[in-house]
Amino acid sequence: MKKIKDHYFHKAKREGYVARSAYKLEEIDKKQRLLRNGNLVLDLGCSPGSWLQYASRKVGEKGQVLGVDLQTVNLSLPKNVRVLEADIFDLCAKDLEMNGGMVDVILSDMAPKTTGIRGTDAQRSDALNQQVLLLADELLRPQGSLLVKAFQGAPLEQLRREFSNSFAQVKLCKPKSSRSESVEIFLLGLGKI
Ligand SMILES: C[S@@+](CC[C@H](N)C(=O)[O-])C[C@H]1O[C@@H](n2cnc3c(N)ncnc32)[C@H](O)[C@@H]1O
Numbered sequence: 001m002k003k004i005k006d007h008y009f010h011k012a013k014r015e016g017y018v019a020r021s022a023y024k025l026e027e028i029d030k031k032q033r034l035l036r037n038g039n040l041v042l043d044l045g046c047s048p049g050s051w052l053q054y055a056s057r058k059v060g061e062k063g064q065v066l067g068v069d070l071q072t073v074n075l076s077l078p079k080n081v082r083v084l085e086a087d088i089f090d091l092c093a094k095d096l097e098m099n100g101g102m103v104d105v106i107l108s109d110m111a112p113k114t115t116g117i118r119g120t121d122a123q124r125s126d127a128l129n130q131q132v133l134l135l136a137d138e139l140l141r142p143q144g145s146l147l148v149k150a151f152q153g154a155p156l157e158q159l160r161r162e163f164s165n166s167f168a169q170v171k172l173c174k175p176k177s178s179r180s181e182s183v184e185i186f187l188l189g190l191g192k193i
Pocket of ligand 1: 018019021022044045046047048049050051052068069070071086087088089109110111112113128
């Protein structure tokens, strides 16, 4: 894969983030006030760990972040972060409870292994998001927020309708730090019903 060392790549290096993706979360968070001090946050698809780094700072010492990924996170992590190496399709809500209960925010930056075939990749991304929705149904507290990465394509409209059934507000976000040529887009549900 071609790696473009752009503005955000250099900024991430300077600011100690393991990936430039941190700025996508930062931009959405600053605009939507997603993460707050003391929050319990689940970060699905967390490796290499830049969202963990950003979220752990935002929730502070009283908050906690639980990351899940198929891949190892090779990063020294703050005390308020825990990582589970697992496939989200093998997990149920009970496995992901934090402090023995529901969470305030669920983030998913998960991406499937892409094939280059747009329709197939969008379907695979949608399958991940369907599993996230199932988990969120049980695990996310009322009024909680859910942010997922989606691929622009046919399943997105249906996913948006599903979000509308579960959240008071639904927004599509394309952060500046997400490359304009990328099909990724973020779907945000605020105020779980
Ligand atoms: C774009 S990366 C996430 C980057 C991360 N947000 C960061 O800031 O460092 C997507 C991640 O999703 C993970 N992933 C894909 N499918 C998964 C699954 N079924 N279960 C758990 N993680 C998965 C991949 O292993 C990959 O590490």
